[in-house]
Amino acid sequence: MEEAEEAEGPKGPKGPKRADAQRNRARILDAAEGVFAEFGPGGSTEEVARRAGVAIGTVFRHFPTKDALFTAILKRLLARLLEEAGELGGPDGLFRFMTSVVTQASAKRAHLIDLQLPGAVGQLRDAVGSLLAQAQDAGTVSRDVELGEVMALLVSLCQGAVVGGWEERLSRRTLAVVFAGLSA
Amino acid sequence: MEEAEEAEGPKGPKGPKRADAQRNRARILDAAEGVFAEFGPGGSTEEVARRAGVAIGTVFRHFPTKDALFTAILKRLLARLLEEAGELGGPDGLFRFMTSVVTQASAKRAHLIDLQLPGAVGQLRDAVGSLLAQAQDAGTVSRDVELGEVMALLVSLCQGAVVGGWEERLSRRTLAVVFAGLSA
Amino acid sequence: MEEAEEAEGPKGPKGPKRADAQRNRARILDAAEGVFAEFGPGGSTEEVARRAGVAIGTVFRHFPTKDALFTAILKRLLARLLEEAGELGGPDGLFRFMTSVVTQASAKRAHLIDLQLPGAVGQLRDAVGSLLAQAQDAGTVSRDVELGEVMALLVSLCQGAVVGGWEERLSRRTLAVVFAGLSA
Amino acid sequence: MEEAEEAEGPKGPKGPKRADAQRNRARILDAAEGVFAEFGPGGSTEEVARRAGVAIGTVFRHFPTKDALFTAILKRLLARLLEEAGELGGPDGLFRFMTSVVTQASAKRAHLIDLQLPGAVGQLRDAVGSLLAQAQDAGTVSRDVELGEVMALLVSLCQGAVVGGWEERLSRRTLAVVFAGLSA
DNA sequence: TATGAATGAGAGTTCATTCAT
DNA sequence: GATGAATGAACTCTCATTCAT
Numbered sequence: 001m002e003e004a005e006e007a008e009g010p011k012g013p014k015g016p017k018r019a020d021a022q023r024n025r026a027r028i029l030d031a032a033e034g035v036f037a038e039f040g041p042g043g044s045t046e047e048v049a050r051r052a053g054v055a056i057g058t059v060f061r062h063f064p065t066k067d068a069l070f071t072a073i074l075k076r077l078l079a080r081l082l083e084e085a086g087e088l089g090g091p092d093g094l095f096r097f098m099t100s101v102v103t104q105a106s107a108k109r110a111h112l113i114d115l116q117l118p119g120a121v122g123q124l125r126d127a128v129g130s131l132l133a134q135a136q137d138a139g140t141v142s143r144d145v146e147l148g149e150v151m152a153l154l155v156s157l158c159q160g161a162v163v164g165g166w167e168e169r170l171s172r173r174t175l176a177v178v179f180a181g182l183s184a
Numbered sequence: 185m186e187e188a189e190e191a192e193g194p195k196g197p198k199g200p201k202r203a204d205a206q207r208n209r210a211r212i213l214d215a216a217e218g219v220f221a222e223f224g225p226g227g228s229t230e231e232v233a234r235r236a237g238v239a240i241g242t243v244f245r246h247f248p249t250k251d252a253l254f255t256a257i258l259k260r261l262l263a264r265l266l267e268e269a270g271e272l273g274g275p276d277g278l279f280r281f282m283t284s285v286v287t288q289a290s291a292k293r294a295h296l297i298d299l300q301l302p303g304a305v306g307q308l309r310d311a312v313g314s315l316l317a318q319a320q321d322a323g324t325v326s327r328d329v330e331l332g333e334v335m336a337l338l339v340s341l342c343q344g345a346v347v348g349g350w351e352e353r354l355s356r357r358t359l360a361v362v363f364a365g366l367s368a
Numbered sequence: 369m370e371e372a373e374e375a376e377g378p379k380g381p382k383g384p385k386r387a388d389a390q391r392n393r394a395r396i397l398d399a400a401e402g403v404f405a406e407f408g409p410g411g412s413t414e415e416v417a418r419r420a421g422v423a424i425g426t427v428f429r430h431f432p433t434k435d436a437l438f439t440a441i442l443k444r445l446l447a448r449l450l451e452e453a454g455e456l457g458g459p460d461g462l463f464r465f466m467t468s469v470v471t472q473a474s475a476k477r478a479h480l481i482d483l484q485l486p487g488a489v490g491q492l493r494d495a496v497g498s499l500l501a502q503a504q505d506a507g508t509v510s511r512d513v514e515l516g517e518v519m520a521l522l523v524s525l526c527q528g529a530v531v532g533g534w535e536e537r538l539s540r541r542t543l544a545v546v547f548a549g550l551s552a
Numbered sequence: 553m554e555e556a557e558e559a560e561g562p563k564g565p566k567g568p569k570r571a572d573a574q575r576n577r578a579r580i581l582d583a584a585e586g587v588f589a590e591f592g593p594g595g596s597t598e599e600v601a602r603r604a605g606v607a608i609g610t611v612f613r614h615f616p617t618k619d620a621l622f623t624a625i626l627k628r629l630l631a632r633l634l635e636e637a638g639e640l641g642g643p644d645g646l647f648r649f650m651t652s653v654v655t656q657a658s659a660k661r662a663h664l665i666d667l668q669l670p671g672a673v674g675q676l677r678d679a680v681g682s683l684l685a686q687a688q689d690a691g692t693v694s695r696d697v698e699l700g701e702v703m704a705l706l707v708s709l710c711q712g713a714v715v716g717g718w719e720e721r722l723s724r725r726t727l728a729v730v731f732a733g734l735s736a
Numbered sequence: 737t738a739t740g741a742a743t744g745a746g747a748g749t750t751c752a753t754t755c756a757t
Numbered sequence: 758g759a760t761g762a763a764t765g766a767a768c769t770c771t772c773a774t775t776c777a778t
Binding site: 045056 | 755
């Protein structure tokens with residue numbers, strides 16, 4: 001319902017949505033990402049409206065509940081991750097993807113997981129699964145490793161990076177341990 | 185006020201605190217642990233009172249703010265972890281400690297980190313550092329590994345276990361990857 | 369936010385505030401004046417809302433704290449007093465002003481002073497000072513009298529009228545004694 | 553009920569009240585006077601207990617409600633005033649009494665009036681009436697003056713002194729105006 | 737009699753959500 | 758479609774009062 005702008009061309013079947021409405025939608029999402037990153041899920045919707053430069057009513061016109069906002073944020077994040085995963089591949093595609101995701105999480109302090117989107121993990125799982133297979137084919141990752149623990153590690157590292165506020169060096173060294181474990 | 189159990193004068197327990205008060209304090213902490221595990225930091229204090237079977241005023245007599253409750257929970261958790269760490273040791277003491285912590289986190293869904301206690305991480309860090317040194321002496325963990333990434337991994341895995349609701353098998357396999365990485 | 373009525377830019381009223389909002393603001397102030405007159409500063413904000421016929425949230429939208437309500441009430445009262453003082457003058461302007469203020473205090477039971485507004489007393493002091501000067505020039509008030517005691521008497525009489533619930537006759541006779549003292 | 557200690561000798565009909573109980577009663581009254589002077593009627597009873605060095609239960613054993621505390625404070629104050637009034641007399645007895653009362657009010661910042669005791673004003677009124685009569689007989693106060701306005705002025709000046717925090721000079725000058733008015 | 741832990745109604749305040757403008 | 762005032766339930770916290778110890 002809300003993903004119209006990504007899945008369709010400029011004149012998709014949804015009809016000619018007003019330009020300012022689309023602009024507002026994006027600004028609200030950006031603002032919300034910042035607010036929830038800063039204050040957690042408890043961040044107030046009025047603060048979102050303020051940062052987006054719109055009135056509170058506009059926020060609720062676009063996202064009828066706070067949960068809808070959460071969902072939309074996660075959906076957008078997921079789309080970006082999937083796109084990135086699709087562009088990667090080869091022996092160290094998995095490692096590069098994990099590094100990228102963890103780095104982003106750390107930088108944006110986005111609580112990737114507090115905002116649960118049913119099905120979202122599934123899609124990401126497929127993409128990671130593909131990267132894992134390629135890495136195992138190339139011998140970069142041991143055949144003993146299953147997708148389950150890779151996802152678990154990915155999620156864990158994101159959370160850890162967010163709450164720990166990891167610097168670049170810590171991030172690199174921590175990932176190195178995990179990568180060594182996956183290779184063993 | 186809350187540190188009675190560790191900081192006592194030479195003449196024993198800090199005054200004859202009434203038995204029912206002590207009982208209530210413990211019940212409130214137990215209830216709060218459950219409530220915050222279930223609803224996150226946003227869980228309501230009234231729900232805590234309800235589960236503890238006391239009136240709301242009693243909760244606030246024992247813990248004058250919600251934050252004081254958070255702090256007390258974390259303090260108790262930390263004390264337990266430190267005790268456990270003290271009893272472990274030897275080549276695989278580190279691994280057994282990490283396993284235990286992650287398992288507990290997963291079972292009790294305690295957000296170990298959202299509740300920040302100044303100094304708490306420091307004490308835990310010391311205890312883990314000791315276990316790490318023993319493991320490195322025994323050759324169980326590589327000498328390249330630093331305490332920083334061990335702590336980062338420990339925190340990450342706890343967070344991951346909590347949000348992911350890991351089953352026993354997933355927990356074991358995920359830890360195995362990390363342990364392999366530490367040994368490499 | 370509250371100072372709109374006196375501090376306005378060159379292009380008139382600070383934005384087209386909605387009519388119902390302005391109406392509500394006035395009704396809340398009126399209601400609050402009554403509630404605090406009746407119960408003192410301890411009067412409840414919910415009672416204010418009830419009397420104003422709005423929900424509690426509306427009160428807090430207009431006045432974000434109880435103190436802001438106090439301040440706004442006093443500001444409005446002060447504005448009225450200053451306006452009245454400006455219109456008076458001549459030999460018995462001071463006496464007429466004091467009579468008017470005390471009468472109002474008695475009638476509305478407004479605790480003129482418990483609600484302290486920084487600067488407020490200063491402005492009133494200036495206005496009273498002007499009336500005093502005129503009275504002294506006309507010989508109605510002795511030259512020995514200073515502004516300090518006039519203000520002290522004014523405040524005292526207001527307080528006394530409020531707590532004493534003075535009838536008209538008592539008010540008149542009490543003021544007569546004070547006026548005689550000022551003339552002597 | 554509470555005035556036992558003033559009205560009776562050391563072995564009055566009330567029986568041999570325990571010494572510590574009497575001591576506690578006085579300490580509580582002293583503490584309460586200070587607390588209510590500092591925080592107004594909103595001052596908390598727990599603070600009273602703390603300052604008196606007793607537990608909260610003891611406060612309520614002596615004064616079953618907060619209002620009872622108010623009443624007792626006022627009663628004690630009144631007794632002192634009456635005693636003082638009885639010792640004064642002569643031409644300027646009234647003026648000296650008023651000066652003394654206002655000075656005390658200013659010094660102790662006691663809100664003499666917020667704590668209304670039915671009947672209390674009556675007794676004080678009689679005492680002041682006697683002083684007034686003597687002053688009028690001596691010609692110090694005009695025969696036109698009635699007791700009503702004297703009481704009103706006394707109460708007003710106390711209130712004014714309390715909220716205004718009068719210094720000695722201001723107190724003296726303000727009273728001088730009033731006294732001039734009474735003499736005229 | 738003194739204690740102080742427990743009570744619970746009620747306070748001020750916040751915030752997701754609705755709806756008249 | 759956008760606005761922002763209004764709503765009211767829910768929250769944290771306070772305090773006069775009760776009662777088991």
